[in-house]
Every structure is written in C-alpha cells, then in structure tokens.
Amino acid sequence: MENLRVVLVDTRNPLNMGAVARAMSNFGSLHLRVVNPYEKAYRQAVSAVGASTVMREAEEFALVAEAVADCTLVVGTTAVGNREVQQPLMGLQEAARMIRERLETSRVALLFGSEKRGLSNEQLSYCQWLLRIPTREEHRSMNLGQAAAVCLYEISRMGERAHGGMRSSKGKIGKSGDEAGKEFAAMETVERITEVWLEALERSGYVGARARSTSEEKLRRMLRRFTMTERDAEVVLGMMKKMVGKLEKG
Amino acid sequence: MENLRVVLVDTRNPLNMGAVARAMSNFGSLHLRVVNPYEKAYRQAVSAVGASTVMREAEEFALVAEAVADCTLVVGTTAVGNREVQQPLMGLQEAARMIRERLETSRVALLFGSEKRGLSNEQLSYCQWLLRIPTREEHRSMNLGQAAAVCLYEISRMGERAHGGMRSSKGKIGKSGDEAGKEFAAMETVERITEVWLEALERSGYVGARARSTSEEKLRRMLRRFTMTERDAEVVLGMMKKMVGKLEKG
Numbered sequence: 084m085e086n087l088r089v090v091l092v093d094t095r096n097p098l099n100m101g102a103v104a105r106a107m108s109n110f111g112s113l114h115l116r117v118v119n120p121y122e123k124a125y126r127q128a129v130s131a132v133g134a135s136t137v138m139r140e141a142e143e144f145a146l147v148a149e150a151v152a153d154c155t156l157v158v159g160t161t162a163v164g165n166r167e168v169q170q171p172l173m174g175l176q177e178a179a180r181m182i183r184e185r186l187e188t189s190r191v192a193l194l195f196g197s198e199k200r201g202l203s204n205e206q207l208s209y210c211q212w213l214l215r216i217p218t219r220e221e222h223r224s225m226n227l228g229q230a231a232a233v234c235l236y237e238i239s240r241m242g243e244r245a246h247g248g249m250r251s252s253k254g255k256i257g258k259s260g261d262e263a264g265k266e267f268a269a270m271e272t273v274e275r276i277t278e279v280w281l282e283a284l285e286r287s288g289y290v291g292a293r294a295r296s297t298s299e300e301k302l303r304r305m306l307r308r309f310t311m312t313e314r315d316a317e318v319v320l321g322m323m324k325k326m327v328g329k330l331e332k333g
Numbered sequence: 334m335e336n337l338r339v340v341l342v343d344t345r346n347p348l349n350m351g352a353v354a355r356a357m358s359n360f361g362s363l364h365l366r367v368v369n370p371y372e373k374a375y376r377q378a379v380s381a382v383g384a385s386t387v388m389r390e391a392e393e394f395a396l397v398a399e400a401v402a403d404c405t406l407v408v409g410t411t412a413v414g415n416r417e418v419q420q421p422l423m424g425l426q427e428a429a430r431m432i433r434e435r436l437e438t439s440r441v442a443l444l445f446g447s448e449k450r451g452l453s454n455e456q457l458s459y460c461q462w463l464l465r466i467p468t469r470e471e472h473r474s475m476n477l478g479q480a481a482a483v484c485l486y487e488i489s490r491m492g493e494r495a496h497g498g499m500r501s502s503k504g505k506i507g508k509s510g511d512e513a514g515k516e517f518a519a520m521e522t523v524e525r526i527t528e529v530w531l532e533a534l535e536r537s538g539y540v541g542a543r544a545r546s547t548s549e550e551k552l553r554r555m556l557r558r559f560t561m562t563e564r565d566a567e568v569v570l571g572m573m574k575k576m577v578g579k580l581e582k583g
Contacts, residue, residue: 105479106475106479108469110468217490219361221358222358226355228476229481241467280572287575309558325538326576330537333583
C-alpha cells in the first residue's frame with residue numbers, strides 16, 4: 084500500500100476528508116493528496132481534534148495533473164450516473180486486482196471527485212480507466228468516506244495477505260482462549276455428556292424406561308450435531324452431573 | 334439481502350446512523366434495527382433531510398434479545414481491542430461467505446456496537462460468532478458508517494453475484510426429517526433454552542446467586558456456539574423444562 088496515492092478532487096466537506104483519511108489509516112494507505120479542496124474545509128479537516136496522521140500529512144495540489152504526475156496508473160472512481168463513460172469501466176474486484184499488481188512496482192493514484200458531482204469529464208480524462216463499486220441500481224451513489232473505505236478494503240485485502248488467524252482451519256474454531264477452548268470436542272467427551280444427560284432425563288421423568296434406547300439414539304445424534312469445543316463439552320458435562328446429583332437426592 | 338437485519342446497538346451519533354442506512358441502501362440491505370439508541374439522535378437521524386427509506390423505516394427495540402429473536406444466526410462486529418474475545422472470531426471474507434449461505438434460508442442479524450465502546454460482553458453473548466474487518470494493527474478501530482459499508486459490500490458481493498456461481502448452498506443441516514428438523518433454530522428459542530437451562534443450574538446448585546450474571550453470559554455464549562436446528566432446540570427446551578419441574582419438586 085506504500086505506493087498508493089489517494090487523491091481527493093474538489094472535496095467540500097471536512098468531515099468527508101477526515102473520514103477518507105481515517106479509512107486510509109485503517110487499511111494502511113498513508114499517502115493522501117488533495118486537489119483544489121474547498122480551502123476552509125481543508126484547514127478544518129487538517130486541524131480537527133483527532134485528525135489522523137494521514138490527514139495532517141496530506142499534500143495539496145492545484146491540479147489533477149500535478150497530483151498524479153509520479154504515478155504510472157491513474158484510476159478514477161465513479162457511480163456512473165447519467166454521464167456517459169468514455170473510459171474502460173471495471174468492477175471493484177477486478178480493478179483492485181489490477182491496482183495491486185501495479186502497486187508492486189510503481190505508484191498508483193486513485194481519484195475521488197467532489198461529493199456533489201463526482202469527477203468531471205475533464206478530471207476523468209486523466210484516468211486510464213474507471214472503477215465502480217457495485218451498488219444497487221436504485222441507489223448507486225455512495226457517501227465519499229464509505230466509498231473510500233470499501234475501495235481501500237478491497238485493494239488492501241489485508242486479511243488474505245496476512246493469512247494469520249483467519250482461515251477456517253479444520254481442527255479449531257475461533258482464535259482466542261487456550262487450547263481446550265479451540266479444539267473441537269473429542270467424541271469420548273460428547274459420549275460422556277450423552278450418558279449423563281440421559282440419566283438426567285430419566286431421573287426427571289422425561290424418558291420412560293421403555294423409550295430409553297430410542298431416546299438415547301436421538302440424544303446422541305443431537306449432541307453430535309452441536310459444534311462443541313472440548314471446553315464447552317466439559318462445561319456441559321459438569322452441569323449435567325450437578326443436575327443428576329440434585330435429582331438423585333430429590 | 335432480504336434476510337439480513339443490520340442491528341445498531343447503543344448508537345449515539347445521528348450522522349453515523351444515517352451513514353449506515355445509506356450504505357445499506359447502496360448494497361440492497363433494507364432492514365435496519367436499532368437497539369436502545371440515544372433517543373434524540375435517533376429522532377434526528379430519522380427526520381433528517383435526505384434520510385434514506387431504510388432510516389425512516391428502521392425498527393426500534395429495547396433489548397438485543399428482542400432485535401435478534403427471529404434470526405437464526407447472530408454475528409457481532411468487533412475491532413478486538415484489549416477486550417478478550419470469548420467467541421470464535423472470523424475475518425470478514427470468511428464471515429461474509431457464511432452469512433451469505435445462511436441468508437439463503439433464514440434471517441441473519443449483524444450487530445454493530447456503540448461508537449465509543451463497541452459491543453459489551455453482555456451484548457456479545459447473544460452472538461454465535463464475531464466478525465473482524467482486517468485493518469492495520471496500529472489503527473484498528475473503524476468509523477461506524479465505514480465499517481458497515483465495508484461489511485455490506487463484502488456480504489452483498491453484488492458484482493460477483495451477477496456472474497452466478499458463489500454459493501456452496503448449505504442452508505440446511507441434517508439430512509432427513511421434516512422441515513423443523515432441518516431449519517436452524519431461531520434465536521428466541523435459543524434464548525428460552527438459555528433461561529430454562531439457567532434455572533436448572535440454579536435449582537441444582539451449580540450456579541450460586543452471586544455468580545448468576547457471569548454464568549448467564551457464559552451459558553448464553555455456549556448455547557449459541559452449538560448449531561441447533563429448530564427441532565433440536567425444542568427438544569432441548571422440553572428436556573430442560575422437565576428437569577426444572579423435577580428439581581422444583583425435589
């Protein structure tokens with residue numbers, strides 16, 4: 084993401100600038116450029132309490148041409164309203180893939196136009212191609228800060244890259260807790276639960292003597308449908324034992 | 334997306350509510366639920382000029398349990414700061430895949446906590462598992478409206494859907510039996526189990542009066558980890574009621 088330049092053109096609202104900067108910071112894109120911003124709004128955004136480093140270190144340019152000068156790929160964002168599109172138009176996923184590829188070797192500029200009108204035809208003319216976030220026909224136009232967040236999420240694809248704890252590894256569920264909290268319960272534990280549970284059912288009169296074996300099978304199948312960790316299984320076992328103990332006395 | 338319920342819990346800022354509603358409208362998720370919102374902010378958001386239909390038609394609830402009662406899957410969002418995570422945690426991509434699958438057959442609730450603190454442990458205890466948007470370690474916490482936009486983008490995957498093939502359709506569990514045997518349990522049933530089960534634990538002396546609320550949260554989390562069908566849930570509920578009845582007499 085070090086090679087990405089997010090370029091805000093003609094932005095009017097300081098809250099939107101701040102929101103874009105925040106999303107950039109979230110997704111590791113730290114270089115913001117602003118072109119011809121509404122000056123007062125820009126000052127406000129930069130000096131806002133809680134302004135991110137990204138916002139405070141933004142570079143200002145008078146022209147789109149200057150802001151994209153050192154980039155090898157310039158991509159414009161558009162909701163594609165009534166204006167006729169003159170460049171190749173790509174869905175976000177495909178676009179993000181191409182942007183990532185280019186980022187490996189050189190700088191890429193991603194342009195966002197003004198809140199009201201988006202990028203003008205003149206501004207779009209600096210772009211090699213355009214990117215559209217797939218939204219509903221009936222409500223295409225996104226809020227600037229949200230559009231930036233979605234684009235940066237898709238471009239950064241942090242989850243995939245890091246590959247850290249987020250795959251659905253088979254032996255384990257979730258990430259936190261100790262080992263017993265992560266491992267799926269062994270069948271022997273589940274079977275012990277089945278036994279004690281059944282005893283609780285008998286002692287409470289839920290299961291009559293005759294129906295015992297049918298109930299046992301049903302219960303066994305049911306408990307195996309639950310996704311229990313070893314820890315869960317131990318807890319359930321303890322609970323059931325306690326109930327059985329009490330039911331015995333009662 | 335018709336089956337998705339976005340649930341905002343304890344939201345304070347009307348601009349954030351509006352932003353979430355707008356992203357929902359962009360990505361075709363039209364059913365917003367708010368739990369215990371800061372009342373003035375909520376009124377402001379609903380009556381704002383340009384408030385989306387989604388915002389104006391939001392449903393209000395007093396409790397998380399009520400807002401998720403008709404859903405079979407409840408997913409919490411978290412930036413995973415210092416609070417220890419007690420549930421399985423999934424990256425957004427994997428999570429979105431699982432959510433999409435479930436949406437084919439039944440309702441899914443996606444919870445967002447307050448801007449300051451996110452979801453509390455008590456609120457998280459209503460969730461089967463948690464979702465995290467992969468962000469930079471140094472700046473994990475996202476703006477609410479942006480987080481919602483990114484989640485909905487990934488869940489809707491509008492661009493891809495046009496292409497067809499993304500489901501590994503598995504909306505149902507189990508192979509045989511009637512409909513009730515196959516459908517996932519609604520959260521209101523699971524919550525009723527939680528209550529009766531807790532009563533059984535108290536009556537059997539497993540839970541002391543003092544530890545009640547901690548035990549309740551633990552139990553709630555655990556029961557939500559189990560993959561219960563509606564039929565399973567009813568069976569478990571019946572069993573527990575019977576045990577409670579017996580323990581009462583004893």
